[in-house]
Amino acid sequence: MAEYHWVRGIADEVLSRGDEEIVIHTGKTPSGPIHIGAEREQFICSALQRELERRGFQSRFNFIIDSFDPIKSIPAGLEVPKDFGDHIGKPLSDVPDPFGCHASYAHHFAEEFIGCQGRLGLYPNVIYSHELYMKKEMKDAIRTVLARLGELREIRRKYIQGDEEVNSGTDDWNPVMVVCERCGKIASKKKEVAPNKVDSWDLQRDEVKYRCVACGHEGKGKISDVRLKLSWRVDWTAKWAIFKVSCEPAGKDHCVKDGAYDMGIEVCQKIFGYKGPLRVSYEWLTLGEHAMKTHKGITFTPLEWLRVAPPEALRYLILSVDPMRHISFLPDRIPDIVDNLDRLERIRFRAEAPSGTESQEFLDDLYRICVVGEMPSSLPARLPYRFAVTTVQLGSILGEDKVLSKSISYTEKLNNRQSLSDKEVSDLKSRLEMARNWVASYAPPSLKFKISLETPSIKASPGAEQMFVESVIALVRSDLGEAELQNAIFESAKSLGLDLGKAFKLIYMALLGSERGPRLAPLLIALDREWAVSKLKAVL
Structure with missing residues (x-):
């Protein structure tokens, strides 16, 4: 199935x-x-x-x-700026x-x-x-909340254990917040955030009154004029009803049983008269x-x-x-x-x-x-990101034009293509730039390297080590693909009875002047072939 x-x-x-x-x-x-x-x-x-x-x-x-x-x-x-903290509490x-x-x-x-x-x-x-919040739909939602606050409090009691809203008890809890006309704050923060709440209202006159918890200013005004906001649980629900939301994903913390989403659905249905959205928890x-x-x-x-x-x-x-x-x-x-x-x-x-x-x-x-x-x-023909990570680090010896041409020819060969489309070349250039940024910012030491321009300081011992280096030179010249080349190098070292770590160290010392480096096959393919061969010959 x-x-x-x-x-x-x-x-x-x-x-x-x-x-x-x-x-x-x-x-x-x-x-x-x-x-x-x-x-x-x-x-x-x-x-x-x-x-x-x-x-x-x-x-x-x-x-x-x-x-x-x-x-x-x-x-x-x-x-x-130093005084930026003065804005804490403003919208x-x-x-x-x-x-x-x-x-x-x-x-x-x-x-x-x-x-x-x-x-x-x-x-x-x-x-x-x-x-x-300055539109009629939200103003009407605020009026609905104030008109049906008793019912809303009853719903809230079922879901809120203890006080979620700072400085509010269950009986006088009020979700309507106000921006103070004098200090511009909608909340004050000392140890905790304390929202500015509407103290009283007259729906027939369409007026509200408040006392700012930040500066103490006492103000009043028309609901249509004063900058009012609903606290987040009720705000969320009001938007569902206003926009007739079909589906809204939410984090798992909101979607637990008797959590914010459950409360929101009940508020949406009983206070705002809308069935509420489908929840998708993540x-x-x-x-x-x-x-x-x-x-x-x-x-x-x-x-x-x-x-x-x-x-x-x-x-x-x-x-x-x-x-x-x-x-x-x-x-x-x-x-x-x-x-x-x-x-x-x-x-x-x-x-x-x-x-x-x-x-x-x-x-x-x-x-x-x-x-x-x-x-x-x-x-589409794609340049493998890992190859891009290797080749962008060769710009100092290859030059950026050669890095690009190498990447194009590698992508063509990998995808059995005679040429790439303009879009594929554009994508390839983007990947090179992304890989360059990733190497500079996030690549672990195991994937970062610098090519040594000096003569290798190591020499292969006569016998198995020299035979191994000669086999790698032949493999580099054989035009193998990445997987085939990597496997062939492994098999060569094993067939000669060499310890794999020591065998690979020999190649890395020849090319990089260090004992470790990135995956060997992509590095050898990305390098200029004759340059790589000359460095390998130098250890014989």
Whole structure:
């Protein structure tokens, strides 16, 4: 029985709802650099949208920038002016951009993230919450909350154990927050964040009153004029109702039994009169063993990913596993991830067979939702990322033009091609640049090397060692492929009774002047053949 990608099951559930319009939702607070963990939610939405399109159904994909949330802290490692802490408690949309290049702090980090999304194959409808809150729909949602606050408190009691909202008891809890007209803060932070709450209201006169917890100012005004906001659980639910959301993924912490999602669904149905969205729970994407936290400065951003790896590789990393499976990512894994993406492409075009435990149908689905841009009609010729990692380190002796020509000829031979298309050459150049950036920033010592221009200081001993070096010279001249060359070198050393470590050390000392180096076959192929032969002959 065919096993298809899990996104098909999500699409089945969305379509079974019978929504007049399919609306897919996600959101993020731009409290600092937005890391690649946020892309898990984005990519689930993107994959769902693509699957719906495959079946002939249109959908709307909204991405909410929660720019009206207060800034609670300054992320570790972020350089800001000395008095920047004075802005703590203001809406992110009101905090100045510390770098001076965007309209606000919120816009700086949101637009850095949004600017990458098209390159990652996502095209959401971007909505800033500070603008949304001035619209009639959100004002009406606030009026509904104030009118039905007693019912809302009853619902909340079932889900909140203890006080989640600072300085609020169950009986006087109120989710309506206000931006102080004097100090501009929506919250105050001493030891904890204390939100500014509306103290009293008159819905007939459409007025609210408040006392600012930050500066003590007492203010009042019309609901339509005062800058009001709902606390996050109710804010989330109000947006579901306003946009008639069909599906919104959420982290596992929100989706536990009696968690924020359960409360949200009940509030959505009983307070706002909408059935609520389909939930899709997902696990975390961590940076090794560390959870990525913007406020702690533990991040790896999509922009940084695109500097060192193809966009499809990030989609592959996230979409190749079930949403509830934890993903641990480290930058030194990027060559493996790109290799696996290339293998997926070969399987899709039947140039390679899946393993016995893999489903061809699942992999075909996966490839379709990983591709960014136009779907290839035939197998593209790709430069292997690992070869690029090796060859970009040879620029000092080969020259950059030779690095490019070597890479093109290697890719042509690997793919049995007479020439590459313009698009394939462009892709190859991009991979060389990504590999160069990755080597400079993330390559482990085992993959970094420098070519020695000096005469080798080592000599092969007469007998087996000299015979081994002579066999490697012959193999270099034989024009073998990478796998064949690597295996042939192994077999030569073994057949001569040499210790493999000592045999390979001899070759590395001849070429690099060091005892270790990158995988030998790609290095020998990337080097100028006669230069490599002359260095090997020098140890005889």
